[in-house]
Amino acid sequence: MDKLKVENISVLRGRKSVISNFSLALSYGSLLAIEGNNGSGKSTFLDALAGLISLSEGEIFVEGKPLSLLSYSDRASFISYVPSRKTTAAALEVTTAIAVGDVFGKKKNRVEEAIQKFNLNELQNNLLTELSDGEYQRVQLARVWVQDTPIVLLDEPAAHLDATSRENLFAELLKWAEDDNKLIIVCSHELHLNKQFATRIIQF
Amino acid sequence: MKLTHSTIKFFILLVLLVVVCIAALLLGSKSISLVSLFESAESPAGRVLWQHRMPHVLGAIVVGSSLALSGNYMQVIFRNPLAGPSVLGITGGASLAMAVIFLTSWGMNWFLNAGTWALFIPAFAGAMLVLSLLLVIQRKIPMASTLLVVGLLFSHFTGAIESILQKMAGANNVNQFVIWGMGSLDGLTLSQLPWLFVGSFLPFLPTFYFLRKLNAFALGEQIAATSGVDVVKLRWMFLISVGISTATVTAFCGPIAFIGLMAPHVARLFIRSFNQKQLIYFIPLVGALLLVISDLISRFYALPLNAITAAIGIPCVFYIVFNPKRSGVWIS
Numbered sequence: 001m002d003k004l005k006v007e008n009i010s011v012l013r014g015r016k017s018v019i020s021n022f023s024l025a026l027s028y029g030s031l032l033a034i035e036g037n038n039g040s041g042k043s044t045f046l047d048a049l050a051g052l053i054s055l056s057e058g059e060i061f062v063e064g065k066p067l068s069l070l071s072y073s074d075r076a077s078f079i080s081y082v083p084s085r086k087t088t089a090a091a092l093e094v095t096t097a098i099a100v101g102d103v104f105g106k107k108k109n110r111v112e113e114a115i116q117k118f119n120l121n122e123l124q125n126n127l128l129t130e131l132s133d134g135e136y137q138r139v140q141l142a143r144v145w146v147q148d149t150p151i152v153l154l155d156e157p158a159a160h161l162d163a164t165s166r167e168n169l170f171a172e173l174l175k176w177a178e179d180d181n182k183l184i185i186v187c188s189h190e191l192h193l194n195k196q197f198a199t200r201i202i203q204f
Numbered sequence: 205m206k207l208t209h210s211t212i213k214f215f216i217l218l219v220l221l222v223v224v225c226i227a228a229l230l231l232g233s234k235s236i237s238l239v240s241l242f243e244s245a246e247s248p249a250g251r252v253l254w255q256h257r258m259p260h261v262l263g264a265i266v267v268g269s270s271l272a273l274s275g276n277y278m279q280v281i282f283r284n285p286l287a288g289p290s291v292l293g294i295t296g297g298a299s300l301a302m303a304v305i306f307l308t309s310w311g312m313n314w315f316l317n318a319g320t321w322a323l324f325i326p327a328f329a330g331a332m333l334v335l336s337l338l339l340v341i342q343r344k345i346p347m348a349s350t351l352l353v354v355g356l357l358f359s360h361f362t363g364a365i366e367s368i369l370q371k372m373a374g375a376n377n378v379n380q381f382v383i384w385g386m387g388s389l390d391g392l393t394l395s396q397l398p399w400l401f402v403g404s405f406l407p408f409l410p411t412f413y414f415l416r417k418l419n420a421f422a423l424g425e426q427i428a429a430t431s432g433v434d435v436v437k438l439r440w441m442f443l444i445s446v447g448i449s450t451a452t453v454t455a456f457c458g459p460i461a462f463i464g465l466m467a468p469h470v471a472r473l474f475i476r477s478f479n480q481k482q483l484i485y486f487i488p489l490v491g492a493l494l495l496v497i498s499d500l501i502s503r504f505y506a507l508p509l510n511a512i513t514a515a516i517g518i519p520c521v522f523y524i525v526f527n528p529k530r531s532g533v534w535i536s
Binding site for chain 2: 047050051052071072073075076077079080081082083091092093095096097099100101103104105125127129143147153
């Protein structure tokens with residue numbers, strides 16, 4: 001069954017139409033790669049799925065519920081989001097940043113688990129500003145792993161990684177989607193990796 | 205392990221504050237002995253203690269901790285380590301309203317007769333006016349950095365109007381305004397302290413329940429919103445508490461610079477954490493400590509309070525600028 005339905009959405013940025021009349025239906029347990037040139041509207045689409053921008057037309061449905069009518073906390077139980085690195089870096093230590101995935105304070109064990117699982121033991125007291133790009137990416141993934149939503153959005157997760165790490169990341173994402181029945185959506189310029197790992201590719 | 209470490213640090217800070225407070229009660233233009241702390245309020249030493257030093261010390265604790273919390277919240281919400289109440293134009297708004305009272309003589313007599321607490325009314329009106337304008341602008345342009353620039357412009361704008369009013373006002377009025385504008389705890393009396401506490405510290409009480417969500421803010425509004433934080437509502441809850449607190453402090457003591465900017469950084473370095481749930485115990489203590497010390501130096505050498513806070517605060521700003529990663533400069 002289609003868990004995420006995008007129905008005829010249009011998005012305007014100022015007067016410019018960035019997305020017009022776009023539809024899509026997706027189910028859990030898959031890795032979707034979004035390809036497209038810079039400025040083609042990939043990130044805008046991700047923002048729309050995250051509920052961060054308003055649509056000028058159309059609606060997005062998550063498990064049958066219209067996204068625009070959900071509260072922040074309801075939305076956060078369905079969708080988690082990792083923006084591209086250039087827009088986020090913050091002064092928080094690693095442990096606290098991961099605990100942001102548990103903003104209601106109900107999953108303390110999962111935060112501990114995430115630190116082990118993502119191999120962040122030695123970094124847990126470092127500030128995010130002190131991390132390398134790869135380490136930072138691991139923290140972000142740990143955060144959304146704690147949040148544990150059925151839909152995970154990642155904006156260019158491989159952009160700052162070396163070739164081996166990129167391949168590992170994509171392999172892990174696919175495994176995560178299949179093992180835990182998630183819908184993982186990535187914006188990615190890595191065409192060969194998309195081809196190799198993604199369950200489905202769409203062009204923007 | 206970590207918990208006990210921070211508990212020890214908390215008690216170190218608390219003991220330090222108590223020691224500094226006792227020193228501040230005994231030292232001054234005329235030093236008094238430890239024994240006189242227990243003398244009656246009618247003796248000469250008792251009078252100095254209860255009418256002059258006690259309001260200074262208790263006032264410094266309340267004002268310092270409030271300014272420190274204001275600065276901390278603003279730095280997190282605007283994701284800018286150099287933010288503080290004065291940067292957003294809130295102090296400027298309060299100050300402009302006070303300038304109108306002091307410099308145009310409108311209602312001046314009424315306010316002077318009613319006592320210092322009455323000055324809270326124009327200061328609060330000025331601060332909330334600026335906050336409301338920021339709210340309107342923020343709805344149009346929702347970026348935190350834009351709001352910060354607008355806040356800076358407000359500060360310059362209110363400063364410009366103040367200078368026009370000063371140019372037109374009589375020498376006596378200008379004198380009073382300039383003295384108020386220097387910022388000082390001199391005007392405080394013991395009977396005012398409860399009001400000062402209610403206006404400057406109590407507005408923060410509701411915010412203590414939302415510190416986990418405030419941590420999410422530090423990761424940026426996109427992440428906060430997708431983590432389940434109602435960013436708009438939370439931002440304004442924090443900023444309104446900052447507005448009320450800053451207005452109260454400004455009305456009673458004039459604009460006091462740098463404590464709000466500096467105290468959160470000192471606290472973060474001291475406990476080596478940016479976790480708001482831990483910091484919240486330390487930031488008010490550090491703010492109180494810094495202001496009690498500044499006020500003591502200011503009284504001891506008869507120097508303006510803001511000159512002392514600036515002398516301590518400016519090196520702190522340099523530290524932030526030269527150690528961006530360690531002091532948490534946000535890249536955006």
